[in-house]
Amino acid sequence: MNADARQVRIAGGIVALVFMASMICTAASAEDDWMPLTGAATLREFMGGLTAERTLPSGDVIRGEYRVDGTGVLDVLGASIRRTWEIQGEDQLCITAEGETQCVRTARSTSQPTLHRARVVDSGDMYKFTIMNRVATARPDTFGQHWGLKLTVTPVVKNPFVRN
Secondary structure, eight states: OOHHHHHHHHHHHHHHHHHHHHHHHHHHHHHHTEEEOOSHHHHHHHHTTEEEEEEOTTSOEEEEEEOTTSEEEEEETTEEEEEEEEEETTTEEEEEETTEEEEEEEEEESSSTTEEEEEETTTOOEEEEEEEEEOOOSSOOHHHHHHTOOOOOOOOOOOTTSOO
16 A cells, blocks of 8 residues: 555544544533533422423423412313422422322523423433423412412502692
């Protein structure tokens, strides 16, 4: 084999190695694009006041709304299903609806902040969902939620157009 042929083979081998390395890095970065949500406090903060939507394979959109008191509602195909949620350990979010509980581990996309994914602990099934909005949940009003009461504070200012 002459020197030119040897250089071509070496160059071809280097190109193949670089290509394989880039494919491995691309696959790793696709997996690294997700940041797991862990810690019981982090998961509680995430769920309290959460509204999320998920598009089903049929194209139908389901919407879940979750409150800080561990309750929520899933709107799917015109029906509203009451749910409860709780945190198990440091990385599992468990949702109970109609007597069945499903626990998931969730992660946030690092490139799209509203995109999340959940992996079902028992089956390994995975689905993606989008965060629609966040509701401030620093001080939940537990009394008003149960009794349907609302407290409105309005400042009282002396009316300059009324004579005393």
